[in-house]
Amino acid sequence: MSGNSIWIMIIGVSLVSLLPRILPVAMFSRYEFPEPVKRWLSFVAPAVLGALTAISVLAPEGEINISIQNKYIWAFIPTLLVAIKTRSLFYSLLVGIVTMALLYNFM
Amino acid sequence: MQTQELKQGINDSIPIVLGYLPLGFAFGVLATDVGMSIVQATMMSVLCFTGAGQYIAIGVLQAGGAVFTIILANVLVNLRYLLFSTSLVPYLKGHVPTATGSILSYGLTDETYAVAMNRYQQHAPTASYMAGLNLSSHTGWIASTLLGAILGSYIGDTDRLGLGFTLPAMYICLLVLMIRNKPDVIVALSSAFICLLIGYLMPATMANMFNIIIATIAAASLGVFISERK
Numbered sequence: 025m026s027g028n029s030i031w032i033m034i035i036g037v038s039l040v041s042l043l044p045r046i047l048p049v050a051m052f053s054r055y056e057f058p059e060p061v062k063r064w065l066s067f068v069a070p071a072v073l074g075a076l077t078a079i080s081v082l083a084p085e086g087e088i089n090i091s092i093q094n095k096y097i098w099a100f101i102p103t104l105l106v107a108i109k110t111r112s113l114f115y116s117l118l119v120g121i122v123t124m125a126l127l128y129n130f131m
Numbered sequence: 132m133q134t135q136e137l138k139q140g141i142n143d144s145i146p147i148v149l150g151y152l153p154l155g156f157a158f159g160v161l162a163t164d165v166g167m168s169i170v171q172a173t174m175m176s177v178l179c180f181t182g183a184g185q186y187i188a189i190g191v192l193q194a195g196g197a198v199f200t201i202i203l204a205n206v207l208v209n210l211r212y213l214l215f216s217t218s219l220v221p222y223l224k225g226h227v228p229t230a231t232g233s234i235l236s237y238g239l240t241d242e243t244y245a246v247a248m249n250r251y252q253q254h255a256p257t258a259s260y261m262a263g264l265n266l267s268s269h270t271g272w273i274a275s276t277l278l279g280a281i282l283g284s285y286i287g288d289t290d291r292l293g294l295g296f297t298l299p300a301m302y303i304c305l306l307v308l309m310i311r312n313k314p315d316v317i318v319a320l321s322s323a324f325i326c327l328l329i330g331y332l333m334p335a336t337m338a339n340m341f342n343i344i345i346a347t348i349a350a351a352s353l354g355v356f357i358s359e360r361k
């Protein structure tokens with residue numbers, strides 16, 4: 025692909041990644057959502073995090089991998105326990121990263 | 132400009148930046164591998180800020196695919212931000228001016244969304260906090276891309292450092308913090324299950340993240356249903 029078409033690609037991708045993010049905030053800010061819609065929207069965050077956690081742990085390479093070879097599942101366990109116990113992002117990351125490094129080098 | 136809020140935003144972006152480093156770095160390496168210049172690779176991270184979408188672009192370029200295919204795939208990949216952005220509106224209203232809010236929303240990603248939502252459960256949003264969080268996350272993404280594009284050929288495997296688990300660990304902790312009651316638990320678990328089920332039945336949705344959109348819509352609706360029955 026030539027340099028020019030790469031630039032066209034970059035601009036195109038930029039537009040389609042920019043618009044979905046800025047349009048809702050730009051358009052709906054004056055609009056008051058009805059109560060049921062607000063409640064629905066309040067569940068979006070836990071739903072998104074549930075889905076992201078599942079994918080990042082059970083399909084770390086992009087394909088679903090539920091097996092004992094999947095290191096992410098092993099690192100998930102201590103990280104979850106520490107997150108529940110400490111409710112601290114710092115300690116959760118620390119334990120997750122250290123566990124993962126150990127698994128990579130010794131498993 | 133509220134300095135304290137700005138600092139808090141920058142502070143909260145540190146784990147995100149840490150998680151982006153290997154991803155942005157790898158993108159820089161791969162982008163130059165498929166024939167993009169260092170400037171193009173870096174500018175793509177400046178203008179696009181869509182990890183999954185940028186990786187798809189590399190994949191299609193490598194396979195000799197068309198620009199149109201890349202853009203269409205990116206429409207799908209970025210569609211979930213419509214949902215995230217809309218769900219932020221009730222929080223931002225009355226706290227962040229519309230124009231400022233929409234410009235700063237360009238820095239909306241899965242990670243900045245999760246961190247911001249977590250913050251807004253307890254604190255009112257401010258433009259300064261949004262700026263600190265979104266701009267430093269974006270800067271981390273751009274810097275790691277540039278680093279990857281320049282140094283790519285010299286550095287080997289970053290997986291050994293365990294950094295690959297930064298973002299999963301962050302999702303896990305934010306999920307735990309986000310859960311306030313039983314409907315939240317049910318919503319999160321059913322979203323996880325639906326998302327994997329769809330990904331299993333239609334593997335293509337794993338690449339364009341469409342399964343996240345379907346799972347979120349279904350699970351949030353279930354949440355409204357069970358919270359209304361009580």
